[in-house]
Amino acid sequence: MMENKTYKREVAIALLVVMFLLFAAGFYDEYFKEIGELLVSPVFLFSGASFGLDSFSKQMRK
Known part of the structure; x- marks a missing residue:
C-alpha cells in the first residue's frame, strides 16, 4: 500500500x-x-x- 510522502525529513535537512x-x-x-x-x-x-515524528511513526507501524 502506497502512503503519501510528506517530505518532512528532506525539508529539515535542507534547512x-x-x-x-x-x-x-x-x-x-x-x-x-x-x-x-x-x-x-x-x-x-x-x-x-520532523525526525522525532518520523521515528515515532515508524515504531508505531510495527
Missing part, C-alpha cells in the same frame, strides 16, 4: 544545510551570521520534530 551555509558565509559578512543566529531555534525545533 540545516542553509543554516550551515549562513554560518559559513558569516565569516565573510557579519550580516549572514546574525541571520543564522536568528534562525537557529526555529530550524532546530522543526528538524527535531
Whole structure:
C-alpha cells in the first residue's frame, strides 16, 4: 500500500544545510551570521520534530 510522502525529513535537512551555509558565509559578512543566529531555534525545533515524528511513526507501524 502506497502512503503519501510528506517530505518532512528532506525539508529539515535542507534547512540545516542553509543554516550551515549562513554560518559559513558569516565569516565573510557579519550580516549572514546574525541571520543564522536568528534562525537557529526555529530550524532546530522543526528538524527535531520532523525526525522525532518520523521515528515515532515508524515504531508505531510495527
